[in-house]
Amino acid sequence: MSRLDSSPNVSSTFDSKSLESSRQTQLLVSVRDALEAQVTLDGGVDWIDLKEPSRGALGAVASAIAEEVVNLVGNRAPVSAAAGELLDWPDSPAQELLNITGVDLLKLGLAGCSEIPHWQKLWLNAAAQLAAAGKGLVAVCYADYVAARAPSPSEVLGLAGEFSGSTLLIDTFDKSLGPLSSHLSTKVLAQILSEAKSHNMRTVVAGKLRFADVTQLPLELIDLIAVRGAVCRGERSGPLDAGKVSKFVRLIRTRNGKFS
Numbered sequence: 001m002s003r004l005d006s007s008p009n010v011s012s013t014f015d016s017k018s019l020e021s022s023r024q025t026q027l028l029v030s031v032r033d034a035l036e037a038q039v040t041l042d043g044g045v046d047w048i049d050l051k052e053p054s055r056g057a058l059g060a061v062a063s064a065i066a067e068e069v070v071n072l073v074g075n076r077a078p079v080s081a082a083a084g085e086l087l088d089w090p091d092s093p094a095q096e097l098l099n100i101t102g103v104d105l106l107k108l109g110l111a112g113c114s115e116i117p118h119w120q121k122l123w124l125n126a127a128a129q130l131a132a133a134g135k136g137l138v139a140v141c142y143a144d145y146v147a148a149r150a151p152s153p154s155e156v157l158g159l160a161g162e163f164s165g166s167t168l169l170i171d172t173f174d175k176s177l178g179p180l181s182s183h184l185s186t187k188v189l190a191q192i193l194s195e196a197k198s199h200n201m202r203t204v205v206a207g208k209l210r211f212a213d214v215t216q217l218p219l220e221l222i223d224l225i226a227v228r229g230a231v232c233r234g235e236r237s238g239p240l241d242a243g244k245v246s247k248f249v250r251l252i253r254t255r256n257g258k259f260s
């Protein structure tokens, strides 16, 4: 019996119409509250992600904030949420996000998991728990996986790639270690994304991306570009800058034009 034969069905939660992949690359922006969500809606952002940036790469917002944001957004954009790290999940207050209707995908990072022999089992258990709540678990590849003591991208794909239609996020764990390109060359990034696409996964690329980085990314393999710091005033824990949000939206649309 394969691992999948004995695993709970976690793929059925990815069939939501609101989460269908677009033929063009879309822009996701991480927001910490409803005020910031309004800024992204006004700016034309495609996808809203809930995250408290002062709590780390995948810091979770409080469930009350998540509820406020989904009520504000309604059907205007899909909403996902960061939920911290997998190793913290069993006792995490972020579990309250499971009760928020309208948050369809949760992200759990794999920092520290390379030192845990059974991290795959923990991931599958979390995926099954999310599926029971009608939510999908995003597979997170940290580009700085050595520093994060996380599994390598190929190890993550080896597990999550079995769930056709699931989502792969490539991000950075330690934001002080530079942008994505400090850790992955365009060639290696494209290889990871191609493999994810061969498994029919939705691909999301993040990691302290700056405006200039977008020109180097293989957009034809990317469903969503995800940013926070690049569209903030000052550091990524600062407030969103409406002008930068609009500029990033225009940049992605212009780049899409070159591929359409």
Ligand SMILES: O=C[C@H](O)COP(=O)(O)O
Binding pocket: 030, 049, 051, 171, 175, 206, 207, 208, 209, 226, 227, 228, 229, 230, 236
């Ligand atoms: O999901 C995307 C992250 O919030 C990216 O954050 P960052 O652009 O500050 O690395």
